[in-house]
Amino acid sequence: MNYSFSHQLQLRIRYSETDQMGCCYYGNYPAFLELGRVESLRSLGISYRDLEHQGILLPVLNLSIEYKRPLYYDDIFTVETSLMSIEGSKVFFTYSLFNDQGDLTTLASTTLVFTNSGSFRPTRAPESLLLAIKAYEIKE
Numbered sequence: 001m002n003y004s005f006s007h008q009l010q011l012r013i014r015y016s017e018t019d020q021m022g023c024c025y026y027g028n029y030p031a032f033l034e035l036g037r038v039e040s041l042r043s044l045g046i047s048y049r050d051l052e053h054q055g056i057l058l059p060v061l062n063l064s065i066e067y068k069r070p071l072y073y074d075d076i077f078t079v080e081t082s083l084m085s086i087e088g089s090k091v092f093f094t095y096s097l098f099n100d101q102g103d104l105t106t107l108a109s110t111t112l113v114f115t116n117s118g119s120f121r122p123t124r125a126p127e128s129l130l131l132a133i134k135a136y137e138i139k140e
Contacts, residue, residue: 001085001086001087001137002084002085002137002138002140003083003084003085003086003133003136003137003138004082004136004138005040005044005082005083005133005136006040006080006081006082006083007036007039007040007043007080007081007082008078008079008080008081009035009036009039009040009078009079009081010076010077010078010079011032011035011076011077011078011079012074012075012076012077013071013072013073013074013075013077014073015073015074017073018072018073021070022072022073023070023071023072024070024071024072024073024075026065026067029065029067029097029106029108030063030065032079032097033063033065033079033081033093033095033108033110035079036079036080036081036095037081037093037110037112039081040081040083040093041129044129044132044133045128045132046126046128046129046132050128051126052117054126054128055116055117055118056114056115056116056117056123056126057114057115057116057117057120058091058112058113058114058115059112059113059115060110060111060112061090061111061112061113062109062110062111063108063109063110064108064109064110065106065107065108066106066107066108067105067106068104068105068106068107069099069103069104069105070105071097071099071105071106075099075100076099076100077097077098077099077100077105078097078098079095079096079097080095080096080097080098081093081094081095082094082095082096083133083136086125086129086130086133088122088124088125089113089114089115089122089123089124089125090111090112090113090114090122091111091112091113091114091125092109092110092111093109093110093111093112094107094108094109095107095108095109095110114126
């Protein structure tokens with residue numbers, strides 16, 4: 001099922017996140033994506049803690065990042081997270097990061113798998129998420 005849900009989160013680049021060139025170190029970006037993903041689900045009323053209490057884990061299966069322009073120390077930036085689709089046990093997210101001037105700095109995508117915490121086997125998306133995201137369903 002495809003969805004049109006997106007959420008925005010503002011963050012700031014901390015000094016510890018920069019490299020010798022003064023840019024945000026590329027290895028920090030997956031953490032920014034995770035923050036965007038966690039907060040987007042939270043905005044739907046779904047928390048990772050609740051999923052874990054239901055016996056569901058969400059490991060990342062795939063991560064892709066395209067860096068367009070750097071972010072620098074003390075930059076305020078926006079992580080726009082979109083939940084694109086849920087197909088069986090997989091959920092697909094895309095991300096766009098923008099600096100405080102509104103310039104696109106980064107494009108990314110992740111695929112996560114709903115996994116049973118006991119067996120570590122894929123499981124279907126929880127009904128609570130499917131109900132929360134239903135209002136954003138794209139009718140084809």
